[in-house]
Amino acid sequence: MTQFGGRSVFWTRRRTIWAAVVLVATALMTAGGMWLPGWGLRYGLVRALHEVGWPRVTVFSADLSLFKGAVVVRELQAGDDLGSMLGIGGLDLRFRWKPLFSRRVSVERLNLSGVDVDVVRQGETVVVNGLPLTVSGGESTGPLWSYDVTALSLADSRIHVADGPLQAVVEVDRLDIQDLRSWEPDTPVRYALTGRINGATVAIQGTATPFATEPAFAAQVRVDGFVLAAVADVVRQAGGGALSGRLDVDAKLSGGMAAPLGASGTATWHDGGWTDGTVRFAAKQVSLALDSLRWDGDKVALAGTLGGQSIELEDGGVTTFAADSAKLAAAEAGWDGKGRKLSWRGGLHADRHRVAAPGIRIEHASLDWTGSTRFDFAAQATSFVHAEGRAEVTGAALTMGDVSLNAERVATEGMFEHARPTGMLPPLAGAMTAEAEQLALRSPGREWLTARKLDLRDIKLAPGAGASLGRLEAQELTALAQTGKDPFRPRLEARRVVLERASLAADGAMAASALTLDGARARVTRTADGILGLSAAGDGGGGAASLPKLALGRFRIGDGRVDFRDRSLAEPVSLRFDDVDVTADALDTARPDRQSPFTAKARLGVAQIAAEGRVRPFAAVPDGTLKANLKALELTQLSAYVADALGVHVQTGQLDADIAMTADQGKLAGNLNLLLSQFFIAQPDPDTPLAKSADMPVETVLDLLRDGQDRIRLSIPVGGDLSNPNFDISDAVGQAVGGALQTAVFTTLKVAFPLAGLISLVIDDAESRRLALEPLGFAPGLATLDETGHERLAAVAGLMKDHDGVTLTLCGVATQAADAPALAERQQGLVARLRQLVGKDPGAQAQMSERDRLLRLADSRAQAAKAFLAEQGGIDPGRLFVCRSRVETEETAVPRVDMVL
Incomplete structure (x- = not known):
């Protein structure tokens, strides 16, 4: 039938x-x-x-x-x-x-x-x-x-x-x-x-020709509140799943045996629901506004709008789609009648759109798409989805685990394709451009990256071949900030970041012709636990072997700034480097043996810093060459480092430096040529490392190192290796003041003061190493200056006048071997005259005061020298000190006054 x-x-x-x-x-x-x-x-x-x-x-x-x-x-x-x-x-x-x-x-x-x-x-x-x-x-028989x-x-x-x-x-x-x-x-x-x-x-009204050879009809149909439960069992038995809700229809229909079916009008599905046991759909309302529909029994063509409110779609409890509202507008759509191709041209709008799958969630405040889409369901089709047009979303949020990517606005335009349905995977092929505003990559307590605007051009995706990017430009970028507990500001900011001709291969290798950061600002904060903002991330271990494959033709920072703060010291240090300009070429993690040339310039206050060289930054043991120049660095900014290393504070001073350094297989070799101008320190503690290394007053060392223009020149070699370099401030000063004292300092003084015949420099090793002038000799038993003594002290006065910061300590010395007999001889003559005068022998009392007489002799010699320097030489007595006199018992000891600087 x-x-x-x-x-x-x-x-x-x-x-x-x-x-x-x-x-x-x-x-x-x-x-x-x-x-x-x-x-x-x-x-x-x-x-x-x-x-x-x-x-x-x-x-x-x-x-x-x-x-x-x-x-x-x-x-x-x-x-x-x-x-x-x-x-x-x-x-x-x-x-x-x-x-x-x-x-x-x-x-x-x-x-x-x-x-x-x-x-x-x-x-x-x-x-x-x-x-x-x-x-x-069948046909009737007989007359009708x-x-x-x-x-x-x-x-x-x-x-x-x-x-x-x-x-x-x-x-x-x-x-x-x-x-x-x-x-x-x-x-x-x-x-x-x-x-x-x-x-x-x-309500139905219309016309029909039921008795025509090719019957046809036209109807205006209106249905209000049809409960779909009445046909739910029919749909279920037909394999269509469970259906619920109410239906309103207001439509015009037409068709016939020789005419295609046509329709226009509206249909609204209220409190709709449908499920086949795996897929579940629900909506507060789904409405269809059909401008036109044509079906000739094979092909379907239509135009209209499909919208919904409070939509939810769940696929096996794995993927969930939801939207507060959505509207699909088709200027034209078609079905090829063979069940293989579906095409659509129009627009899509959704509010509060959400997609969730295991480990990922996507949300949009609004979504708009305008363009054309083609679905090809044939098994041999090269692309399942092909779309061309423009998409724009606002309030976008992508969440993966505890990491979220947010943007106030994202827009993309171009073409993309899926080879076959692949769930939540991105397009396998495409060519497009994209832009984003107010972009932010975050995790709890950490703001990894933000950008006011992101612009991407010439994005190309190819199946199995990765992706390429013609140009990426980010404006007002920030990175590595912390919120919540112990917050800190972004470690990196940049006015503009440009990445050119970048690519991502299927194996994860990345490459780009250039990366430029304009107006970059880096905040580097050193604490006792490491560099703030970086130490928590860890290095991942593995050294260079763990680095991703990255090749970068040129890396440049222009018009940059570095704010450096060191909180690891007793006194915090704050340094600001301006006009930072850094360029590095030929960076490639896959070629660790490749040398990368670089240049760097910066300004620290009025100081100018410049460096250039070649390095192998990705080698197992990085190496390379470096030449650097430093002009007019105010050393007061580094006073905390000097105090921490040497125990002294810098009051004034500027540093000029030329640095030449080479690292080969981790071994360091190089030299620091330093010029310190107007370098003065605060009164140091005698127990400081610097005072101990010099074994003499620090002020004296610096005064002696200065030339006539208050400049100090040092040439310090650097050695060791990268993991343990033989170079820091305390070692350098200790070497300069200690090991090089006998050569550098002495030579400097001899050149500055050519009176070598009158002034000689000695090291007294009897007790400790001291810097002193040649002793001032005296005749045994006497404390009076002879002509030679006058000349020597006159030369010393000239030295002190040229070096206002130099002070002199005078230490008188009497000897048991030379001075005691001379004193005894004079004493015997004095005793004989006293005996004659008083008729008595002084006896033991005179013998017991011999040491006291020697000490008084030594002190008289020091006082005589001080008096000459002050009265005849014009030296401020405040710069002349007399130490405690002493008596020497060695046979080789000579009567003298030691003059210690």
Whole structure:
């Protein structure tokens, strides 16, 4: 049997319905003609309906007027013994006699009311109130009757349809059919219906040509509040899953045997839900505004808008899609009819759009797409999705684990493709441009990267070949900031960052022709735990072997600034480097043996710093060469380092330096040429490392190192290796002051003071190393200066006048070997004269004071030298000191005054 839904069955069934209507009317008239008057009509109706197959028939009243051509029936019921009854509350029929002679039934008006019909499909049979009717599309035999109905109406009626899982109750408030003429098949039949289907309000009106060779129809359909639960079982049995919600439709439909199906209008799905057990869909509302639809039985073409509110789509509990609202607008869309290609051109808008999958979540405040998309479902298709157009999102957020990427706005334009559906993977192929505003990469407590604007050009993606980028430009970039507990500001900022001709290979190798940072600002803060902002990240171990594959043609920092703070010292240090300009070429982690040339310039206050060289930064043991120059560095900025290393503070001073350094296989070799101008320190503690290394007053060392213009020149060699360099401030000064003292300092003084014949420099190693002038000799037992002593002290006075910071300590020395006999001899002469005067021998009292006499002699010699320098030489007595006198018992000791600087 032909199934419901076939087009030929549809039109054949419609013909059958109209034939049945005419048949009933004819039967009524025939019966009325055989059994007149009203009782005869009732009897005829009952008998006719019995013969049709309904044994139970009741008629409340019936009236026939042959002269008027009118039939009136009230409260007719017919049915089988067990089934439901066919009910007709009332029938009013107006007909014309004359056309009957031409085998044509002509009805002026047919009014039916209170009709109650139960239609049940059982296999290939349709049962109407227990009466089986077989629908066939075969051709009739014999002469046919024609008929026309000027006006037909059905009111206050009910039809219950049961077709397997389909249960429908059609309540007809009113059905009007006009101009139904089978003998004029091309005359349109007009119809209008108002009522309800399963409680949903229905209104249909339009025209049809059911008797035409190629039937056609046009209809305006309105349905309000149709509950989809009525067809849920039908959809489920058809494999369509579970369906729920309410449907409103306001549409225009047209079509026919020779015309494609067309439609326009709106449809709204309220509180919609659908699931097939794996995929679940729910929405507060889904609305379709159809501008046009055309279906020729094969291809589909349409234009319109599909929108939704509070949408949720879940795929097996793994991937979830949700949106507060979404709208899909199609300027044109098409389906090729073979189930392989779907094309669409238009726009997509979504508010509060969210996608979640294991380990990843994507959110947008708004999403807009304009362009064209093509889906190819064929197994041999090279691309499953091909899209061209422009997409823009606001309030974007991508979350992976505890890392989130946010942007206030992201826009991209171009083309991309998926080879086959791959879930959440990005496009496998594409060519596009993109831009983002207010971009931020964060994790709890850490702000890894932010940028006010990001612009990407010439992005290309290729299956299996990675990606390439023509140019990336970021504006107002910041990196490595910490929030929450113990916050700190970004470690790196840049006014502009430009990456050119970059690529990412399938194996993860990265390359770029140039990376430029303009207006960069780095904040480097050293603490006892390491560099702030970097120590927490760790180095990952593995040295160079753990580095990603990265090749960079040129790296440059222009107009940069470095703020350096050292909190690891007792006194914090703060340094600011301006006008930083750094360039490095040929950087490649895959070629660690490759040398990379570099240049660097910076300004520290008024100081100028410049460096250049070649390095191998990615070698297992980095090496290279360095030449650097430093001009006019204010040393007070480094006072905390000097205090930490040497225990002294810098009061004033500038440093000029030339540095030459080489590292080969980790071994250091080089030299520091230093020039210190106006270098003065605060009064040091005698226990400081510098004082101990020099073994003499620090001020004296610096005063002696200075030339006539208060400059100090030092040349310090550097050795060791990178892991333990033989170079720091304390070692350098210790070496200069200690190890090089006998050469550098002495030579400097001898050049500055050519009176070498009068002044010589010695090291007294008797007790400790001291810097001193050649001792001032005295005759045994005497404390008076001779001519040679006057000359020597005059030269010393000249030295001190040229070096205002030099002070002199005078230490008188008397000897047991030379001075004691001379004193004894003079004493004996004195005793003999006293004996003569007093007639007594002084005895033991004079012998016991010999050491005291030697100490007084030594002190008198020092005082004589001090008096000459102050009175004759013009030296401030405040710069002259007399130490405690001493007596030396060595046989080689000579009477003298030691002059210690």
